Amino acid sequence: MSETSFTPLSRKQMAARVAQDIPEGWYVNLGIGIPTLVADFVPAEREVVFHSENGVLGMGPAPAPDDADPWLINAGKQQVTLLRGGAYVHHADSFAMIRGGHLDLCVLGAFEVAENGDVANWATSANDTAPAVGGAMDLAAGAKRLWVVMEHTTKEGRSKLVHRCGYPLTAMRAVRRVYTNLAVLDVTEQGFAVVDMAPGLSFDDLQARTDAPLRKA
Numbered sequence: 265m266s267e268t269s270f271t272p273l274s275r276k277q278m279a280a281r282v283a284q285d286i287p288e289g290w291y292v293n294l295g296i297g298i299p300t301l302v303a304d305f306v307p308a309e310r311e312v313v314f315h316s317e318n319g320v321l322g323m324g325p326a327p328a329p330d331d332a333d334p335w336l337i338n339a340g341k342q343q344v345t346l347l348r349g350g351a352y353v354h355h356a357d358s359f360a361m362i363r364g365g366h367l368d369l370c371v372l373g374a375f376e377v378a379e380n381g382d383v384a385n386w387a388t389s390a391n392d393t394a395p396a397v398g399g400a401m402d403l404a405a406g407a408k409r410l411w412v413v414m415e416h417t418t419k420e421g422r423s424k425l426v427h428r429c430g431y432p433l434t435a436m437r438a439v440r441r442v443y444t445n446l447a448v449l450d451v452t453e454q455g456f457a458v459v460d461m462a463p464g465l466s467f468d469d470l471q472a473r474t475d476a477p478l479r480k481a
Contacts, residue, residue: 270464272416272445280305281460282371282413282443286312290368291361293317293403295385296340297373298413303344315367317399319358322350339399362399362406370407372400374414376429379455379476381439383412384431404435416444416473423475425449425456446470450481457481 273281279301286292286306293315294300304325306312314323316338323338324345332343346352353361361367374385385400404410417423425442441459442449447470448460459481461470471478 270446270462270466270469272462274445276301276305278413278443278445281448282411285441286310286369288312291315291321291366293362293367293370293407294323294338295370295372295400295403299371299373300338300340300342302371302413315358315361316344317355317358317362317403319353319355320344320346320350321353321358321361322347324350359399359402362402365406365408367403367407369409369411370403371411371413372403372434374412374424374434375431376424376426377412377414377439377442377451378426378429379451381437381451382429383410383434383439384429385412385434386432400434404438409440410435410438411441411443412439413443416446421473423473426475446473449478454479 275298278298283302283305288310291313294302303314303323313321315321316323318339320338324347327343327345336344336346338344372385374383376384383404414424439451441451446462446465447458449456449458456476456478458467458470458478467480
């Protein structure tokens with residue numbers, strides 16, 4: 265591995281990079297973790313309707329500390345805002361939107377993404393932070409597109425972009441794009457294709473930190 269100097273993206277920068285790619289008019293579900301930050305970075309002039317599976321449609325950015333409504337939370341139990349025209353709906357209606365294919369995009373966090381688009385974002389170990397699959401399985405199957413945003417490697421340096429997932433699968437061949445603190449990658453029939461990289465990072469350095477083979481988009 266070469267000693268190229270580069271700057272990994274922060275969690276907020278990763279969320280901003282995802283927000284940059286969401287088109288006008290899309291209905292989007294944001295998973296827990298880094299995905300919940302995405303709503304903070306969509307420009308006010310661009311209409312994107314954010315959905316939370318606990319029954320919120322039309323979420324806005326996180327509230328100011330002195331303007332938070334304790335009754336208005338997302339699926340990760342974080343306080344959120346509701347934009348003009350937004351609504352609260354029954355949990356069953358929320359999942360009818362998901363399972364009925366009415367969401368243009370779901371953005372999830374993950375433990376691993378495989379080169380064929382398999383995604384694993386839960387675990388059976390008591391030591392992991394996501395001990396149950398929750399609504400992610402419905403979202404991965406029901407949304408028209410699935411993007412994943414996550415750190416490129418674990419704290420131990422193990423790649424999260426892999427040949428095959430070692431964690432229990434959430435969905436098979438579902439992921440279309442992956443955003444990490446090192447790169448943006450499309451999932452194609454030929455595997456991971458690199459769309460963008462962190463400032464100063466070379467393709468060879470990125471490959472050295474990635475278990476699965478990469479190609480340039």
